[in-house]
Amino acid sequence: MESTEKIQQREKPLSLLHITWPIFIEILLFMLMGSVDTLMLSRYSDQAVAAVGVASQVMGLVTLLFGFVTAGTSILVAQYLGAKDERKAKEVFTVSILANFGIGIMISVLLYFFSPYILKLMGLDADLIVRGNSFLKIVGVFMFIQAIMMTISATLRSYGFTKDMMKVTILMNILNAIGNYFVIFGPFGLPVLGESGVAWSTSTARIICTVIIIFIFMKRIGFISFKKVIQSKPIEHIRNLFKIGIPAAGENISYNASQIIITIFITMIGTEALTTKVYAQNIMMYIFLFSVAIGQGEQIIIGRLVGARELRTAYDHCIRSLKLGILISTSMAILGALFAKPLLSIFTDNQHIIHTGSLLLMCTIILEPGRAFNLIVISSLRAAGDVKFPVMMGILSMWGVSIPIAYILGIHFELGLVGVWIGFIADEWIRGLLMLWRWRSRKWENASFVQNRSLNEESGSATISS
Numbered sequence: 001m002e003s004t005e006k007i008q009q010r011e012k013p014l015s016l017l018h019i020t021w022p023i024f025i026e027i028l029l030f031m032l033m034g035s036v037d038t039l040m041l042s043r044y045s046d047q048a049v050a051a052v053g054v055a056s057q058v059m060g061l062v063t064l065l066f067g068f069v070t071a072g073t074s075i076l077v078a079q080y081l082g083a084k085d086e087r088k089a090k091e092v093f094t095v096s097i098l099a100n101f102g103i104g105i106m107i108s109v110l111l112y113f114f115s116p117y118i119l120k121l122m123g124l125d126a127d128l129i130v131r132g133n134s135f136l137k138i139v140g141v142f143m144f145i146q147a148i149m150m151t152i153s154a155t156l157r158s159y160g161f162t163k164d165m166m167k168v169t170i171l172m173n174i175l176n177a178i179g180n181y182f183v184i185f186g187p188f189g190l191p192v193l194g195e196s197g198v199a200w201s202t203s204t205a206r207i208i209c210t211v212i213i214i215f216i217f218m219k220r221i222g223f224i225s226f227k228k229v230i231q232s233k234p235i236e237h238i239r240n241l242f243k244i245g246i247p248a249a250g251e252n253i254s255y256n257a258s259q260i261i262i263t264i265f266i267t268m269i270g271t272e273a274l275t276t277k278v279y280a281q282n283i284m285m286y287i288f289l290f291s292v293a294i295g296q297g298e299q300i301i302i303g304r305l306v307g308a309r310e311l312r313t314a315y316d317h318c319i320r321s322l323k324l325g326i327l328i329s330t331s332m333a334i335l336g337a338l339f340a341k342p343l344l345s346i347f348t349d350n351q352h353i354i355h356t357g358s359l360l361l362m363c364t365i366i367l368e369p370g371r372a373f374n375l376i377v378i379s380s381l382r383a384a385g386d387v388k389f390p391v392m393m394g395i396l397s398m399w400g401v402s403i404p405i406a407y408i409l410g411i412h413f414e415l416g417l418v419g420v421w422i423g424f425i426a427d428e429w430i431r432g433l434l435m436l437w438r439w440r441s442r443k444w445e446n447a448s449f450v451q452n453r454s455l456n457e458e459s460g461s462a463t464i465s466s
């Protein structure tokens with residue numbers, strides 16, 4: 001028999017606020033974790049910030065390889081729950097965690113042995129390669145832990161248990177900050193370990209919190225035996241995971257790969273430009289955080305609605321959420337631009353970095369509304385099962401607009417980072433408007449991956465409020 005707590009949680013109406021605010025806090029804390037690393041390392045050296053910043057980009061790209069499984073997991077679980085088929089939702093999770101664990105082990109081995117070669121391909125000089133490698137090698141070897149955490153997190157969110165991940169992330173930030181303090185500042189005569197110390201601090205926090213989240217999952221949902229999954233012929237789940245995950249992750253991989261190419265352009269400008277980019281993007285993360293949280297909340301809600309075949313409600317819900325996201329992200333971008341110099345001064349006292357970073361944050365006022373389109377509407381399209389169009393348009397725009405403009409304006413015409421940011425703006429707006437057109441076309445309405453198990457559409461199998 002299931003616990004009363006589990007049953008009550010699943011029967012609660014899902015509202016955007018109920019789903020999104022814990023996701024917002026969780027993502028905020030993940031971003032804070034990276035910013036704490038950057039801030040503390042900035043007291044160590046700007047070179048360490050640049051090296052770890054590039055290494056973190058590599059980690060971000062690698063993490064997206066897990067994303068092709070977790071993206072499919074989140075959407076399929078949400079659709080099955082909307083269709084009142086929890087058995088298949090659990091089957092999907094079991095298949096997903098086994099797949100991501102295997103991928104994680106392979107990635108861990110790859111990063112442990114090849115991290116210096118990867119950083120060399122990024123265009124770093126010899127000193128930055130040494131610094132970046134000491135971080136990337138240690139964090140990389142524990143990537144299988146990240147794979148497990150991401151899969152369980154995606155499932156908990158789809159079930160509506162967003163507060164649990166928020167609490168775990170709070171603990172992870174506390175552990176990471178404490179660890180950073182000891183390895184960077186060396187209190188009580190402890191050795192200062194710099195980049196490698198930050199890597200150990202980050203990895204230890206992740207390991208502890210992954211163990212905790214496994215116990216939470218067992219309490220909230222419970223595992224289904226692998227034997228039962230095999231008996232249920234899981235090939236259908238594997239096929240659907242790939243149908244959703246490969247295009248979804250493909251778009252994210254394409255974006256991050258394009259960002260790496262642009263980072264290589266920035267290394268041509270110089271280490272100071274690279275450091276400026278890291279500082280500016282650390283601030284920008286908090287600006288588009290709201291759109292990210294709304295997008296992830298929408299993905300859960302739209303998935304439930306599509307699984308229940310409440311398509312008109314799904315359409316209206318996305319449009320309302322998009323308007324909210326644009327309003328909030330624009331307001332936050334204006335605040336970021338107004339307080340650019342004080343914010344950048346938290347990281348550095350280099351006036352040239354502060355001046356250039358302030359210009360980039362001014363450009364963000366135009367950039368962020370465009371990004372809101374992509375973060376919110378693409379999440380809704382994916383949740384509905386329409387996964388191919390976003391990736392096709394994304395690849396065309398990133399590689400056909402963002403990269404060429406960044407190189408032509410930033411490098412050829414020597415506009416530097418401002419030219420690069422203009423490329424970002426053009427890419428986000430072109431893609432964003434295309435995504436809105438796709439949503440309004442309603443071609444996603446027949447893209448669901450599950451069959452509704454309720455009696456009919458009027459049975460109200462997914463109760464959603466806006």
